[in-house]
Amino acid sequence: MYIDMFEKIVDVMHHDYSGFLDKKGWDQPELFRKKIETLDPATPESRAAFTAIVKDYLLDFRDRHVSFTVADRNGSPAEWAGLRVRRYRGFLYITESEDTRFQAGDKIISVDGKRIPEAADIYARKLYQEKEARQDWNPVLLLAGVIEVEHSSGERTVYEIHRKKKPVYTPEYSSKEIEPGIHLIKLTDFADPDAVYQLFKKHAEAYESAKALIFDVRVNYGGSDSSYYPFFPFIFGTEEIDPSEMSPEMLFNCTERTAQNQLAELNEALNAVEEEETRKILSFFVEQWQEKRDSGFQRFPFEQVMKVDKISGYERPEHIFVLSDIYCRSSGDSFVETVKWSEKVTVIGRSTMGINDYSNVASLNLGEGFVLGYPTSKLVYQNPDHYQTGRGIEPDVYIEWSPEHLGRDVDLEAVMDRLKSVTGQYEGSGEMR
Incomplete structure (x- = not known):
């Protein structure tokens, strides 16, 4: 059983994974195959051992978007150390x-x-x-x-170490006025477009008269890029930005197996999402995977679904700050990279995780509760220095993390100090994270 699963994983990573050409020869499946062949599926400990071996094998690809999870945790390794x-x-x-x-x-x-x-x-x-x-x-x-x-x-x-079950994650989508005219918006993921849109809709009128918006994505687990689109009119100023000049080319590895996986997930998402813009993008992906299935690396014409040729917004708020850190990833990476195009934005903190060189993850159910997650697209930059792996999206103002961050919000204080120096009006809030 385990060896058959492993062979399927290797086949996916050698053909369906969007980085398979770039990373050819990086992995050594024969070393891990020998370990798996010694496992006895009848023993309770074999499940945990198989999980550990596969995760170790996948490390060869050096891609944090590649994952191997176990739905049934009975006998599997604990998820965190408490x-x-x-x-x-x-x-x-x-x-x-x-x-x-x-x-x-x-x-x-x-x-x-x-x-x-x-x-x-x-x-x-x-x-x-x-x-x-x-x-x-x-x-x-x-x-x-x-x-x-x-x-x-x-x-x-x-x-x-006392291993424990990982706490249930509860996303946070919040917005509060921390000083007159200054709003702190915290988004720990972009996975629920409806919830993020409702937050925006609730506070949009206040943002129109705001002096500054501060986006806290220091912890952001990603999701759908379309979730943050409603904020663009406030993030971008009146100067028009041409996305085609800023964005690298994205190619999708359109194998038949991946098309089947993606179409099933996309149709499920369509049934769950109500927000119109997100539904439009999901439908676009459905059309593209149906049309291009089994055709290798292909470009998806996003200009068909994103009709705005150039991005622009309002004069106010005059100041936009983004707090970033290494726990900001995937769509969080994309958010920080995109908003840096705006002349109004200053990113403060540390570089993001930087995992979008290979993205748009598909899930392959291997049975017995095992699921392989692997990227289906890759970015092609003209300048090799722009690749994200190992460096992330860099902030405009770097603040080294230190134990001081545990007692006070050093990053937010830096934002308030900058606002004070620009406007002469605001005192630092010193809020705890």
Whole structure:
């Protein structure tokens, strides 16, 4: 059973994955095939072992849009370690914890007896060979046995990792006036176009007279780009922007298998979404996959569905700020990249995750609860320096993350300070995140 699933995964990654030509020869399936052949499906532990082997194999492609999930978690690896961390210099700082043994601000000195710099070398594949400030250690903690923690009191203790089920994610789409005429809009994903549109509709009149809008997408799990289109008239000024001059070419790998997967998902989405603009784009994708199925790499004529040749908006608000970070990905990446075209926008914080070189993920159900997610499109930039992998979309104003961020919103304070210097009217809000 497992070996058949693995062969199908390899076949998808060698033919249907949109990066298969660019990354030919990167993977070594024979090494992982040998490990899978030793598994006995009759044993309870084989399910978890198979999951771990496949995830390890997929790391060869260095693509965070590639995923392997298990719907039935019985016997599968725990999804998180009960705490989240972030690296700063030579340590990991706990940013939040469901485990009562730890508090935000506690410092992890070592993982399984290895100091963080040494552990980073050991887990380089799992960390996607990212630079220190961009490393995501949360998946690594699932593989760890013990961690040495220094508490705020200075006491150091070695703890075993207690694996837990991941908390249920609840998206946040919020908008509040934090100072007169200054609105903070927080969007943790773009996955629900109807909800985002309703938020916009509720506050659009206030935005018309606003002095500044601040978009917080430091944590944004992506979704549909069309979700953020309603905000464009306020984000862009009166100067017209030609998207065709800014955007790279996007090509879709239109294999028959992917067409079948995509059409099923798109039709399901059409049945669930009411927002008109999103439905129009979903219908366009349905038409394109039907027309171009089994034809290799193809360009989709987005100009047919996005009739506006150039983007422009209103004079007000005069100032638009976007807070970004490495936990902003997919459609979040796209949002930050697109709004940077506006002369009104200043992006503050850290680079986004940068995973859109290969995007538009399709899901392949392999049976037994196993699902492979793989990108179907790729971007083709004229300038190789514009590719996002490993660098993300860079902010206009870089602020290094530090433990200070755990006690106060350093990024938001920087925005308010800039507004004060421009207008001479506003005091920093100092709001907690």
